[in-house]
Amino acid sequence: MARIEAVEAGLYRIPLEAALSDSTHGVMTAFELVTVRLRDADGAAGVGYTYTTGRNGRAIYATLTEEIGGIVPGMDADRIEAIWTKVWWALHYGGRGGAATFAQSALDIALHDLKAKRAHLPLWKLLGGNDPAVPCYAGGIDLDLDVAALLKQTDGNLQKGFRAIKMKVGRERMSEDVAKVAAMRQHLGDGFPLMVDANMKWTTDEAIRRARAFAPYDLVWLEEPTIPDDVAGHARIAREGGIPIATGENFRTLWEFKQMIAVGGVSFPEPDVTNCGGVTVFMKVAHLAEAHNLPVTSHGAHDVTVHLLAACPNRSYLEAHGFGLDRYIAAPLAIADGRATAGDAPGHGIEFDWKGLEQLRS
Ligand SMILES: [Mg+2]
Numbered sequence: 001m002a003r004i005e006a007v008e009a010g011l012y013r014i015p016l017e018a019a020l021s022d023s024t025h026g027v028m029t030a031f032e033l034v035t036v037r038l039r040d041a042d043g044a045a046g047v048g049y050t051y052t053t054g055r056n057g058r059a060i061y062a063t064l065t066e067e068i069g070g071i072v073p074g075m076d077a078d079r080i081e082a083i084w085t086k087v088w089w090a091l092h093y094g095g096r097g098g099a100a101t102f103a104q105s106a107l108d109i110a111l112h113d114l115k116a117k118r119a120h121l122p123l124w125k126l127l128g129g130n131d132p133a134v135p136c137y138a139g140g141i142d143l144d145l146d147v148a149a150l151l152k153q154t155d156g157n158l159q160k161g162f163r164a165i166k167m168k169v170g171r172e173r174m175s176e177d178v179a180k181v182a183a184m185r186q187h188l189g190d191g192f193p194l195m196v197d198a199n200m201k202w203t204t205d206e207a208i209r210r211a212r213a214f215a216p217y218d219l220v221w222l223e224e225p226t227i228p229d230d231v232a233g234h235a236r237i238a239r240e241g242g243i244p245i246a247t248g249e250n251f252r253t254l255w256e257f258k259q260m261i262a263v264g265g266v267s268f269p270e271p272d273v274t275n276c277g278g279v280t281v282f283m284k285v286a287h288l289a290e291a292h293n294l295p296v297t298s299h300g301a302h303d304v305t306v307h308l309l310a311a312c313p314n315r316s317y318l319e320a321h322g323f324g325l326d327r328y329i330a331a332p333l334a335i336a337d338g339r340a341t342a343g344d345a346p347g348h349g350i351e352f353d354w355k356g357l358e359q360l361r362s
Contacts, residue, residue, distance in 0.1 A: 002077040003041040009064035010035040012360040014324045020141035023170030023201040025053050031323045032057030036106045040077050046114025050106040050274035063103035080111045084280045097252035108278020117347040124342040127311035134309045136340040137164035139319045147183045163338025164193035170201035185217045197223035204233035211241025221246040234265030246270045249299035257285045272299035290314040303333050303350050310342035328353045
């Protein structure tokens with residue numbers, strides 16, 4: 001048995017190379033990174049992480065050190081479902097989402113890394129092994145960019161190898177959004193996969209109004225048109241807006257995905273492995289989507305997530321998210337001809353530059 005010996009957490013503040021902006025979070029200048037390092041009794045190690053848009057990192061770090069660090073030592077690292085259930089119920093009353101679920105997600109990623117390393121398999125093969133080459137899109141966090149800056153950023157993304165792009169919408173006036181989407185469509189040409197993301201900005205009625213205005217531009221999806229809590233609203237937007245809907249980066253449980261899928265409120269479920277409950281929950285969401293004949297996409301943490309989507313026959317696009325972490329990873333995700341490829345090294349293959357991170361400890 002692979003008995004867990006120790007859980008070590010770290011909290012870091014990662015400055016962004018350029019400020020990011022969207023309709024909900026405003027201007028972002030730094031992300032927080034919270035890491036987990038697990039060691040088992042045989043000396044094998046697993047690494048996991050989660051991140052925030054700048055706040056709550058200390059609560060996540062405290063949950064890992066004060067709570068999870070006292071719960072999981074001594075447990076069998078190969079019994080990931082048992083560990084997940086124990087941690088979930090231990091933290092449930094004050095948790096059930098939020099910082100507790102971010103912490104649990106980081107732990108769960110580390111457990112899967114450890115298990116895959118012990119099995120001498122890359123994570124994508126441990127989880128099912130469909131196809132390592134995953135279509136990938138550039139997730140622009142660019143609401144504040146004017147048309148010229150947006151097109152310049154787009155040319156940079158095309159040069160980097162992207163063959164699908166997402167842009168932010170949610171400007172004050174609908175005409176501003178439409179003008180930017182129209183300019184992007186014209187720039188990219190017919191058939192180039194283009195998505196838009198509203199970051200929960202609108203009411204249901206406003207989302208339907210804007211979705212209809214975007215309809216001529218052949219979008220792959222409209223993401224997070226309204227708050228994640230409005231399940232019935234999503235069903236209306238999907239039905240009346242005329243554009244496929246992606247959502248899920250702000251869902252914190254498997255059951256939130258189930259409710260949204262059950263009412264037809266989402267066309268592209270979009271879990272984030274670092275906040276939905278980890279690899280355990282991400283894979284359940286992916287399989288739930290498959291059973292409903294839906295593709296699955298992703299949010300954030302592209303270096304872990306490429307393995308999860310590589311495991312799934314119903315995988316859609318992987319989101320590549322530029323949030324500054326690449327500078328602290330030994331071999332950051334490479335994109336070629338629109339695809340990212342899950343590696344063949346055991347585990348998820350992410351090696352942090354711990355020395356470099358030490359300067360950013362928070
Ligand atoms: Mg989004």
